[in-house]
Amino acid sequence: MSEHGWYELFSRGARDWLRHNEKVREAVHQHLPELVANADVLEGGTRTVRVPVRMLEHHHFRLLRPGEQEGVGQGEGVRPGDRLAGPASPAGPGRGPGGREQGGMEFVLELQVDDIVDWLWDEMRLPNLQPRAGGAAEETDWIREGWDRKGARSRLDRRRSFRESLKRRASQAGAAQPAADGKPPPAFTDDDLRFRQLNRRARPATQAVVFLLMDVSGSMADADRKLAKSFFFWAVQGLRRQYRHIETVFVAHTTEAWEFDEARFFEVRGDGGTIASSGFQKVQEIVAERYSPSRYNIYLFYASDGDNALSDRADAAARLAQLRESASYCGFLEVSAAVQRHLTTETARLFRNSPGSGGAGTLGSFPVSRTEDIWNAVRHFFSHQQRGQESAS
DSSP: OOTGGGGSSSSHHHHHHHHHHHHHHHOOOHHHHHHHHHHHHHTOSEEEEEEEEEOOOOOOOOOOTOOOSTTTSSSOOTTTTTOOOOOOOOOOOOOOOOOOOOOEEEEEEEEEHHHHHHHHHHTTOOTTTBBBGGGGGGEEEEEEEESSSOOGGGGHHHHHHHHHHHHHHHHHHTTTTTOTTTTOOOOOOGGGGOOEEEEEEEEOOOOEEEEEEESSSSOOOOOHHHHHHHHHHHHHHHEEEHHSEEEEEEEESSSSSEEHHHHHHTTTOOOOOOOHHHHHHHHHHHHHHHHHHTTOOEEEEEOOOSSOOOHHHHHHHHHHHHHHHHHEEEEEEEOOOSSSOOOOOOHHHHTTTOOTTOOOOOEEEEEETTTTTTHHHHHHHHSOOSSEEEOOO
């Protein structure tokens, strides 16, 4: 920050405060993958997370203690038969015997989940979000339009008022009519004042509905479901804080599909086979009943281990192609805690080879095999640039 001239305008205390805030922001960004993978937050046990931040000190000289030496050849020699110490044990909080040696210090900040979501979604957006017309979801904007001679003092247009004053005095001077009392015309009169006027205009709101579809069949292990739910949790938290007019729909499927409320969705588990088309069909039915594509931006995020019945390949491909025609974006999260499959599964090929017309929504895929990958998955699906058909391996 010292490279900027404005930074030097502050007092020493204010500069230290700004620097501390910048270090806190850097620490949070560095620990975001770990924070996103926090299982306690997902399970609802806590709404806060802890972030270690290095303690900041001003530059100063540190004198060596008695007995401390540096350099080559200044230490005590080793004699034949002396026992050399083994490798030191890793240092850390709560490790090692007590002593008088000086150690380091660090701050541990406890932040709210909402603060972490703000940092997580600082530069993220829904892809291809477009305004949609429709009823109660219209937003109101106040537009500056025209001037008036009366209005609130806060909306006084000084430049425009000065122009009116110049025009009036110029016209009076041109008329060559001196005032009766011999005094020059006043610099400003009430007739010179101009106030900006605000007009209210309604515009279509950027409405959106996000479908979170999860495979809960027998092939999905507990670790796989945990990865999927972690991604959905942080995606939902960010979307709700980022957008005013957004709805979320939670759907789970095995060979059949069901809609759940949010609380039950994060607890559901099932068994049996996997029919992906049942989940796509359920999403289509909900869209037809409640969410017209002319009024809503439709998004689908599907989490699965990638397994699907071979007999369902044609039906699943047809259902996904139909969804693409009305959806702004369809994303596939391949979760596999046992092994990294690099998007070579049946469902990954389904998304990769899905046909679509020129107006079909964008497709995206991302593999997740550990909790640290959740942060990268959120960045992949909600980055600013979403072009064409994309995938990550």
